[in-house]
Amino acid sequence: MTLSGKRILLIIGGGIAAYKALDLIRRLRERGVVVRVVMTAAAQEFVTTLSAGALSADHVFTDLFDRNDEHDVGHIRLSREAGLVVVAPATADLMAKLANGHANDLASTVLLATDKQVLMAPAMNPKMWSHPATRRNRATLQKDGVAFVGPAKGEMAESNEAGEGRMAEPLEIVAAIEALLAISPKPLAGRKIIVTSGPTHEPIDPVRYIANRSSGKQGHAIAAALARLGADVRLVSGPVGIADPADVTTQHVETANEMKDAVEQLLPADAAVFVAAVADWRSETSAGEKIKKVAGEGPPALQMIENPDILAGVGHHRKRPSLVVGFAAETQDLVSNAEAKLAKKGADFIVANDVSHEGGVMGGDRNKVRIVSKAGVDEWPEMSKDEVATRLAALIAERLKTVVV
Numbered sequence: 001m002t003l004s005g006k007r008i009l010l011i012i013g014g015g016i017a018a019y020k021a022l023d024l025i026r027r028l029r030e031r032g033v034v035v036r037v038v039m040t041a042a043a044q045e046f047v048t049t050l051s052a053g054a055l056s057a058d059h060v061f062t063d064l065f066d067r068n069d070e071h072d073v074g075h076i077r078l079s080r081e082a083g084l085v086v087v088a089p090a091t092a093d094l095m096a097k098l099a100n101g102h103a104n105d106l107a108s109t110v111l112l113a114t115d116k117q118v119l120m121a122p123a124m125n126p127k128m129w130s131h132p133a134t135r136r137n138r139a140t141l142q143k144d145g146v147a148f149v150g151p152a153k154g155e156m157a158e159s160n161e162a163g164e165g166r167m168a169e170p171l172e173i174v175a176a177i178e179a180l181l182a183i184s185p186k187p188l189a190g191r192k193i194i195v196t197s198g199p200t201h202e203p204i205d206p207v208r209y210i211a212n213r214s215s216g217k218q219g220h221a222i223a224a225a226l227a228r229l230g231a232d233v234r235l236v237s238g239p240v241g242i243a244d245p246a247d248v249t250t251q252h253v254e255t256a257n258e259m260k261d262a263v264e265q266l267l268p269a270d271a272a273v274f275v276a277a278v279a280d281w282r283s284e285t286s287a288g289e290k291i292k293k294v295a296g297e298g299p300p301a302l303q304m305i306e307n308p309d310i311l312a313g314v315g316h317h318r319k320r321p322s323l324v325v326g327f328a329a330e331t332q333d334l335v336s337n338a339e340a341k342l343a344k345k346g347a348d349f350i351v352a353n354d355v356s357h358e359g360g361v362m363g364g365d366r367n368k369v370r371i372v373s374k375a376g377v378d379e380w381p382e383m384s385k386d387e388v389a390t391r392l393a394a395l396i397a398e399r400l401k402t403v404v405v
């Protein structure tokens with residue numbers, strides 16, 4: 001896949017990372033991309049239109065109402081002529097504007113008027129990034145189909161500030177652009193893919209349950225990435241605190257047994273990706289009423305029994321999908337455990353992640369995985385869960401290419 005000849009509209013927001021947007025223009029131009037630049041008024045406080053114009057070899061657009069500008073092409077044409085709209089740095093302000101449908105300057109109007117995929121590379125102070133308002137806006141934008149790259153954790157430009165909010169590096173943004181543009185042919189159109197995500201809750205009584213720390217972020221991101229490639233995605237999700245992904249049919253379940261039934265009802269399918277952290281065991285009985293704490297009696301003894309193994313069940317099912325992918329969350333002997341799982345479960349490949357990884361994979365936004373298959377072990381660098389999802393979806397599309405619909 002080459003970017004040569006692709007047209008990208010780059011919107012530069014007003015943050016310190018605007019200087020990195022200049023490098024991004026350079027990197028894209030090196031790859032033969034035609035880059036058109038829009039800068040917000042705040043962006044021009046950080047870098048000049050002169051620099052952006054020199055690097056893009058084009059006029060830089062800044063004003064919604066500039067009818068005298070000989071280069072004026074209008075916000076609608078600007079928003080439609082590109083194959084992809086990239087916002088880097090995406091300020092908290094630009095995210096808030098698009099999430100809420102504001103259009104009061106050229107950048108926000110273009111973003112609202114475009115019919116093209118939007119990719120945002122947020123950059124801001126960690127407090128701004130973790131603010132509930134920004135988190136809400138991000139969730140809304142994701143639901144609306146906006147793709148994200150970064151931000152990363154690290155030192156901020158402001159002294160004595162560290163945390164999550166650094167803009168992704170220009171080459172990471174280029175990789176995200178490549179992944180998104182490869183998506184446009186929709187290689188998974190006509191393919192039905194089942195994805196499971198999140199934890200399961202195994203009841204002890206009406207108010208208590210056994211669960212695990214899975215947030216559903218990775219599974220939901222994979223469902224969204226597969227849908228972006230055109231797949232008909234059926235997501236079976238355990239209880240999670242995140243929104244259903246855009247363009248995906250989501251079914252909510254609570255227990256491992258419910259997840260198993262839901263998955264089996266969805267067969268046949270072309271592929272199945274088992275990301276959910278299904279509880280291995282459940283309490284044999286679930287009390288109809290809340291178990292009372294009785295003084296002097298001590299805690300109740302829980303008799304645990306094994307839950308069904310959904311991955312192995314589908315891996316050996318008579319309606320087995322052509323491609324079965326399992327996840328193995330391990331804290332030790334990652335690869336040997338994944339290899340053992342591969343054979344036992346009838347999976348084509350296992351995505352092994354070390355959940356003891358620093359920063360906590362479960363619940364976190366980043367992941368470091370190894371793809372274990374009969375062909376060997378492919379170690380991927382640490383990246384965001386969205387990036388893992390995009391790469392995995394591309395891998396699944398590649399593998400399914402050889403399977404006739």
Ligand SMILES: Cc1cc2nc3c(=O)[nH]c(=O)nc-3n(C[C@H](O)[C@H](O)[C@H](O)COP(=O)(O)O)c2cc1C
Nearest residue numbers: 013014015016040042043091092093094123124125
């Ligand atoms: C020195 C300085 C650095 C800033 N850095 C950021 C930043 O990294 N991210 C951000 O969202 N806002 C940052 N801001 C605030 C934005 O510039 C401000 O919200 C502005 O209105 C954004 O406008 P825009 O979204 O139209 O570009 C910064 C402001 C100043 C003065």
